[in-house]
Amino acid sequence: MRNFTLRAIAASLCLMVCMAVSAQQTPPSKANYNLAARFSPKKLEKLVFSTSVDPHWLKKTNRFWYVFETSNGKKWYIVDPAKALKTELFDNAKLASQITSLVKDPFDAQHLGIENLKFVKDETALQFEIKSSVEIEKRDSTKKPVAVTKEKKTFYLEYNLTTGNLVELTDYQKPKPRASWASISPDKKQIVFVRNYNLFVMDSANYAKAQKNEDDSSIVETQLTKDGIENYAYGGDSFGESNVEKEKNKNKRKSAFILWSPDSKYFTMIRSDNRKVKDLWVLNNVADGRPTLETYKYHMPGEAEAPVRELILFDMGSKSLKKINAALFKDQELGLNGKPFLQKERDDDFRAAIWAGTPARFYVTRTSRDLKRIDICAVDVATGEFKVLIEERLNTYVETRRLGLVNDGKELIEWSERDGWGHFYLYDGDGKFKNAITSGAYHCEDIVQIDEKNRVLYFTANGKEEGEDPYYLHLYRVNFDGRI
Numbered sequence: 001m002r003n004f005t006l007r008a009i010a011a012s013l014c015l016m017v018c019m020a021v022s023a024q025q026t027p028p029s030k031a032n033y034n035l036a037a038r039f040s041p042k043k044l045e046k047l048v049f050s051t052s053v054d055p056h057w058l059k060k061t062n063r064f065w066y067v068f069e070t071s072n073g074k075k076w077y078i079v080d081p082a083k084a085l086k087t088e089l090f091d092n093a094k095l096a097s098q099i100t101s102l103v104k105d106p107f108d109a110q111h112l113g114i115e116n117l118k119f120v121k122d123e124t125a126l127q128f129e130i131k132s133s134v135e136i137e138k139r140d141s142t143k144k145p146v147a148v149t150k151e152k153k154t155f156y157l158e159y160n161l162t163t164g165n166l167v168e169l170t171d172y173q174k175p176k177p178r179a180s181w182a183s184i185s186p187d188k189k190q191i192v193f194v195r196n197y198n199l200f201v202m203d204s205a206n207y208a209k210a211q212k213n214e215d216d217s218s219i220v221e222t223q224l225t226k227d228g229i230e231n232y233a234y235g236g237d238s239f240g241e242s243n244v245e246k247e248k249n250k251n252k253r254k255s256a257f258i259l260w261s262p263d264s265k266y267f268t269m270i271r272s273d274n275r276k277v278k279d280l281w282v283l284n285n286v287a288d289g290r291p292t293l294e295t296y297k298y299h300m301p302g303e304a305e306a307p308v309r310e311l312i313l314f315d316m317g318s319k320s321l322k323k324i325n326a327a328l329f330k331d332q333e334l335g336l337n338g339k340p341f342l343q344k345e346r347d348d349d350f351r352a353a354i355w356a357g358t359p360a361r362f363y364v365t366r367t368s369r370d371l372k373r374i375d376i377c378a379v380d381v382a383t384g385e386f387k388v389l390i391e392e393r394l395n396t397y398v399e400t401r402r403l404g405l406v407n408d409g410k411e412l413i414e415w416s417e418r419d420g421w422g423h424f425y426l427y428d429g430d431g432k433f434k435n436a437i438t439s440g441a442y443h444c445e446d447i448v449q450i451d452e453k454n455r456v457l458y459f460t461a462n463g464k465e466e467g468e469d470p471y472y473l474h475l476y477r478v479n480f481d482g483r484i
Helices: 002-025 033-038 041-048 092-103 204-212 243-249
Strands: 064-070 073-080 085-088 115-120 125-140 147-160 166-168 190-195 198-203 266-273 279-284 292-297 308-315 320-324 333-336 361-367 373-380 386-393 404-406 411-416 423-428 433-436 443-451 456-462 473-479
Touching: 064 115, 092 125, 092 147, 092 166, 190 204, 198 204, 243 292, 266 333, 308 333, 386 411, 404 443, 411 443, 423 443
Parallel strands: none
Antiparallel strands: 064 073, 073 085, 115 125, 125 147, 147 166, 190 198, 266 308, 279 292, 308 320, 333 361, 361 373, 373 386, 404 411, 411 423, 423 433, 443 456, 456 473
């Protein structure tokens, strides 16, 4: 019996060795990259088409337009919600024939190729672009020597919604896109930016020059600050630029990341002092030529040398600034509450970033380093007083959402997880609690709209509908007093 057991064990070991050798001789299977590529976003875009409506609201009337694509091509629609009416903006086949006559390239109803469509002339006409097959030379005189490239000719067309006529805009000059560094005031008269770690301003006439040629020597710009230095700059220096990027972009204009007062007389910003923050070294493997060793400021968890945030209020009339005393928590973060953009402004390239509130008051969120303490605060522009309105304290991580203002801050709508779920709460303008707006075992997400006249809050939430995937997001409405 004992010999039989030993022989069985030996046979088993021999079998295992043979299987291991066989496994080693079997070549590994190759990754099926071709199959994966078939499901890449670019490939799926050609199969799925439109899955939702993306509205472009008009400014003159409460209507919106949108484009929807199916396997039969694109259709453009205009919608009047008040009348529950949806119609096509134009007849695709007729417009395709008109475009063909002007552009001299064949177009059909399924393949119109319309780009950058917008309403003009009090919403009585449409302007859009069409690319043709004709190649033209493009000269860039700002470069030395002059750069010459070839590109497809773009036709600028205007369609009259009343008559159905289509004409070419032969002398049309396409507006220059907004410069990424330009912080434009609400009255569009002042443009603030950063250069060499300091704040500068130019007027609209000089900004127009800069849009044509940023290196135009006749551009007049006025320096607003002089104490900005590396790692203690105003604006763009404190957002993760490496030493190589800083040197490369040192003399270039950069965004100041500011919020304007509604009357364009002031702006506010967060200035970061990173001078004591330690360097983090990285290897840039995609640099031209050989990889480069680069560094940037980065605060690692547990390190004592943290960035110091400063709240700045700048007076454009006196060209002076003041530091607002917002300090309380060690290594705290500060966040500015901006006025949300309206959907009807989405196609406006020159919309200003404005603070939430009035010309006399704006709002700041102060957060502790451990994210367990959050203060909603207000700043008085005239006096610089920093006042705490609402305090949030939890033993765990606290999340935040956009603060809702009713009648420019006469009442406040705050999002909080104080009862274990995300809900909205109503306060008066001085931070006195009035009532809970929503409640229950579900999660409110974001404020969509505040109807001040009818005292109704529109918001998104999930997990409210029984028997449904809790990640599905829905739109809801509720009165300020919590009644549906």
